[in-house]
Amino acid sequence: MSHSSDYGVSDLFQDPVLILDIEGRVRHLNRSARRCFGDLHPDQPFAQRVENPNQLQELLRRFSSCAEPSFGTLETKTKDGTSRFKVTGARLSTIPAIAIGLRFSPVPPSEFTILSHQIKALHAEIHQHRIARRRLEEALETNQTLYRELQHRVKNHLQIVMAMFGIARRKTKTERERDLIDLFERRIGAVAEVQHLMYAVSSMVGVPAVDLVNAIAKNFRELTGSKATIKIEAISDEFLNEYASPIALILNELLSNAVKYGIGVDSAAIELSVRREQEIFEVVVQDHGPGFAKNPADIRGSGLDLVRGLCRQIGAILTLETRGGARATIRFKQSSGKRVN
Amino acid sequence: MNQAPFLMTALPSILFSPIDEDGDPEESTTPVSHQRPTTIGRRVLIVEDNFLVSTDFEASLVEAGYDVVGIAVSRDEAVRACEMSLPDIALVDVRLLGDLDGIDVAIEIYHRFQIRAIFVTANADDHSRARARSAQPLGWITKPVSGKSLISRLDTLRGLLS
Numbered sequence: 001m002s003h004s005s006d007y008g009v010s011d012l013f014q015d016p017v018l019i020l021d022i023e024g025r026v027r028h029l030n031r032s033a034r035r036c037f038g039d040l041h042p043d044q045p046f047a048q049r050v051e052n053p054n055q056l057q058e059l060l061r062r063f064s065s066c067a068e069p070s071f072g073t074l075e076t077k078t079k080d081g082t083s084r085f086k087v088t089g090a091r092l093s094t095i096p097a098i099a100i101g102l103r104f105s106p107v108p109p110s111e112f113t114i115l116s117h118q119i120k121a122l123h124a125e126i127h128q129h130r131i132a133r134r135r136l137e138e139a140l141e142t143n144q145t146l147y148r149e150l151q152h153r154v155k156n157h158l159q160i161v162m163a164m165f166g167i168a169r170r171k172t173k174t175e176r177e178r179d180l181i182d183l184f185e186r187r188i189g190a191v192a193e194v195q196h197l198m199y200a201v202s203s204m205v206g207v208p209a210v211d212l213v214n215a216i217a218k219n220f221r222e223l224t225g226s227k228a229t230i231k232i233e234a235i236s237d238e239f240l241n242e243y244a245s246p247i248a249l250i251l252n253e254l255l256s257n258a259v260k261y262g263i264g265v266d267s268a269a270i271e272l273s274v275r276r277e278q279e280i281f282e283v284v285v286q287d288h289g290p291g292f293a294k295n296p297a298d299i300r301g302s303g304l305d306l307v308r309g310l311c312r313q314i315g316a317i318l319t320l321e322t323r324g325g326a327r328a329t330i331r332f333k334q335s336s337g338k339r340v341n
Numbered sequence: 342m343n344q345a346p347f348l349m350t351a352l353p354s355i356l357f358s359p360i361d362e363d364g365d366p367e368e369s370t371t372p373v374s375h376q377r378p379t380t381i382g383r384r385v386l387i388v389e390d391n392f393l394v395s396t397d398f399e400a401s402l403v404e405a406g407y408d409v410v411g412i413a414v415s416r417d418e419a420v421r422a423c424e425m426s427l428p429d430i431a432l433v434d435v436r437l438l439g440d441l442d443g444i445d446v447a448i449e450i451y452h453r454f455q456i457r458a459i460f461v462t463a464n465a466d467d468h469s470r471a472r473a474r475s476a477q478p479l480g481w482i483t484k485p486v487s488g489k490s491l492i493s494r495l496d497t498l499r500g501l502l503s
Contacts, residue, residue, distance in 0.1 A: 155463035158485035163397035166488040170400055185487055192485040222490040
């Protein structure tokens with residue numbers, strides 16, 4: 001065996017240099033190799049410091065066959081972790097035993113390596129995105145199921161309320177009691193129509209004005225048995241959800257008044273219109289009866305009290321006038337402030 | 342036994358009577374008609390598991406001159422009522438007592454008895470409508486619906502039978 005001092009010249013290299021025997025045991029290492037790989041004892045298998053011992057074995061077999069330098073790559077465990085090296089190797093001597101010199105040159109990250117790392121990172125990110133998307137889809141599905149279930153419960157509870165009104169009506173003894181129950185049933189019906197529209201339309205913020213007024217007119221006709229002609233003219237804008245219920249109730253009351261104080265349940269001709277001028281909505285219910293009392297203070301009734309209160313709730317201005325019959329106009333601006341400027 | 346089976350009565354008062362535990366339809370003394378009446382669409386079965394709702398529907402139908410052949414709360418009761426009374430129309434809620442829902446019931450009674458259903462439900466979504474297609478329903482009425490509106494729509498929909 002050669003003494004390590006035979007290879008002292010290896011200290012002249014700045015790169016790590018190792019002298020190994022054919023089995024891969026350490027015979028010598030220069031200062032740079034010591035700094036890079038840490039202390040390696042004589043006869044210690046260098047295979048302990050490489051990622052793939054078979055790769056080392058293959059390199060040693062190849063280098064041992066020739067005194068001319070040849071090349072390869074090897075991933076080794078260094079003090080700083082695992083590094084990939086370009087290895088230049090050659091057989092140095094055969095007597096008394098084969099000694100193989102290996103010079104380790106750091107491999108700078110090639111463009112391909114950088115790209116590989118980027119692709120790997122991208123794959124990891126895509127994987128994370130897929131997991132996140134799956135979780136979001138599951139959460140969305142759960143929320144949609146909950147939303148449908150909630151709507152279903154609300155509708156069923158409204159149905160129970162309406163059934164109780166129906167049962168109560170059959171127990172009434174006077175016309176006045178029946179009228180009162182009918183009135184509340186119509187109001188609940190108007191709210192139920194809004195609830196149905198809110199669920200049926202794709203928008204989460206409002207309901208189409210034209211659908212709302214048609215639904216309220218239908219509800220009114222069905223519940224009163226009225227054959228009144230209701231001419232509807234409505235824009236395609238939406239009523240925001242917070243306005244929809246009050247407007248539905250207002251329309252319901254104004255229609256009731258038009259039939260009650262107009263010219264009769266069956267022959268009344270009522271015009272119902274929804275217009276918008278810039279930001280101001282204008283809803284008009286017009287009948288062709290005798291009109292309102294001359295003094296606005298005399299225009300009373302639980303229905304109109306409700307209309308006034310609901311107008312106040314949505315910041316609307318209510319105008320009651322006699323123009324070819326009773327004409328009720330509400331004007332409002334849809335905003336979070338709910339006030340007409 | 343002299344008491345009419347629960348499903349066979351259309352009288353609102355009987356709704357408050359206890360269900361005959363031995364209510365074997367074969368023992369009923371109530372005459373059962375398997376002939377469709379001349380006034381098509383007047384004999385109605387209510388398939389609804391909510392007591393208050395079915396009570397109101399039944400009373401509204403009777404007031405409007407319909408003949409309510411029974412109230413069923415489940416698939417089994419509905420099929421039994423159809424076997425015995427052969428109604429013209431079944432008003433069917435989608436959610437019922439038991440494992441089978443109203444759509445299963447509507448499909449079965451259409452294929453076995455050619456009875457058309459009108460769904461009265463809060464559950465009239467596209468998926469339900471697609472499932473119910475083979476029952477050839479006469480229509481869908483969305484809950485909540487008042488007794489008066491129910492009659493108004495039923496009057497219209499039963500016209501499709503003729």
